[in-house]
Amino acid sequence: xxxxxxxxxxxxxxxxxxxxxxxxxxxxxxxxxxxxxxxxxxxxxxxxxxxxxxxxxxxxxxxxxxxxxxxxxxxxxxxxxxxxxxxxxxxxxxxxxxxxxxxxxxxxxxxxxxxxxxxxxxxxxxxxxxxxxxxxxxxxxxxxxxxxxxxxxxxxxxxxxxxxxxxxxxxxxxxxxxxxxxxxxxxxxxxxxxxxxxxxxxxxxxxxxxxxxxxxxxxxxxxxxxxxxxxxx
Ligand SMILES: [Zn+2]
Numbered sequence: 001x002x003x004x005x006x007x008x009x010x011x012x013x014x015x016x017x018x019x020x021x022x023x024x025x026x027x028x029x030x031x032x033x034x035x036x037x038x039x040x041x042x043x044x045x046x047x048x049x050x051x052x053x054x055x056x057x058x059x060x061x062x063x064x065x066x067x068x069x070x071x072x073x074x075x076x077x078x079x080x081x082x083x084x085x086x087x088x089x090x091x092x093x094x095x096x097x098x099x100x101x102x103x104x105x106x107x108x109x110x111x112x113x114x115x116x117x118x119x120x121x122x123x124x125x126x127x128x129x130x131x132x133x134x135x136x137x138x139x140x141x142x143x144x145x146x147x148x149x150x151x152x153x154x155x156x157x158x159x160x161x162x163x164x165x166x167x168x169x170x171x172x173x174x175x176x177x178x179x180x181x182x183x184x185x186x187x188x189x190x191x192x193x194x195x196x197x198x199x200x201x202x203x204x205x206x207x208x209x210x211x212x213x214x215x216x217x218x219x220x221x222x223x224x225x226x227x228x229x230x231x232x233x
Contacts, residue, residue, distance in 0.1 A: 022087055022096050023080025034099045035080070043081060043103075044074040046231060049111050056231055059206045064213045067195065067223040068115050071231030072104045075202055085201065085230060088137050097137050100229055101144020101199075108197075108227065109149045115225060118194040120145055120153045123201075123212060124160035124183065141229055142199045151197065157190045158183060158198075158212060183212050188219040195223045203228040 019028040023039030031037040048054035048070035057069040073081055084100065087093040108115070122138035130136050142153040161182050185191065196216055200209060203226075213224045 021080075022084050022093065024083075034096060035084075039080040042079070044076055044079065045107075046071055046074055048072075048231070049107050049227075056203055056226065056228070059203070060210065060213075060226075063206075064210050065217065065224075066213060067225045069226040071203055071228040072107050073230045075230035075232045081230065088140065089133075089201070092134065094135055094140055097135075097140025098144040098147070101141035101146075102148045103144070104141060104199075104227060104229060105145040105148025105151075108145060108151070112149060115197075116195060117151055117197040117225060118222075119191075120151050120197045120199055121158050121191075121216075122153070122155065122199050123209065124158055126160055127162050137201050138199050141201065145197075145199065145227075154190055157186055158216065159186055160184075181211075183208075183215045185215060185219045191216060191219055191221040193220065193222050195225065196221045198224055198226050200226070200228040202230045202232060204232050 019033055020026070021028050021031065021034075021036040021039055023035050023042075026036060028036045031040055035043075046054070048056055049068075049072070051070075052068075054070055056071050057066065060066050060069060075081065075085070084096060088097040088100065108117075120142040122136055122142045124130075125133070125136045125138070139153070139155055142155075145151060146153045161184060198209060198212055198216070203209065209226055213226070216224050
């Protein structure tokens with residue numbers, strides 16, 4: 001009876017405050033609390049997590065040592081996914097970030113036996129940017145991954161230094177050195193001998209990720225894998 005009363009209550013609430021889909025901004029008739037059924041079905045999954053030599057893992061060939069790398073979705077402009085990412089990054093839709101992390105988590109859960117990750121670490125944002133935004137979108141993703149898989153997140157292990165000078169007037173080598181030295185590990189014991197899953201929102205060139213992988217390995221992580229929400233074609 002209590003259950004029925006709750007359902008009735010929820011449908012009345014829904015009548016006055018219908019859920020709006022984050023992908024297409026239409027009212028959700030069918031689907032879940034975040035996305036309508038049509039947007040859910042149109043999400044461009046890559047299946048990269050099941051392909052060893054996928055475009056994300058080959059991005060790191062000859063650059064640094066990784067165990068696995070994959071993106072859950074293709075980033076394609078003018079699609080519901082682009083709208084979703086925009087709202088996570090710029091519109092304070094933190095719950096949507098956690099939700100997308102859960103979708104990543106279900107894919108990771110399916111291959112968990114093969115990758116045996118010990119912990120997740122989000123790509124750190126520049127501290128000023130994080131203060132302005134109020135959150136790190138990659139940390140929302142790791143929260144969702146943790147909820148879906150039980151893989152714990154370490155939020156403050158990998159940090160980004162505050163003072164990095166502007167990249168624009170530097171030579172290529174200087175630019176590389178600049179990125180190379182901006183990440184740091186707070187407590188190396190937290191990653192020592194562990195397989196770390198480094199999580200980012202969108203992978204493009206992978207330069208910052210490469211610097212993070214190097215600092216994790218230099219601090220005796222057993223190995224690093226990389227997962228991102230989206231991959232830019
Ligand atoms: Zn929709």
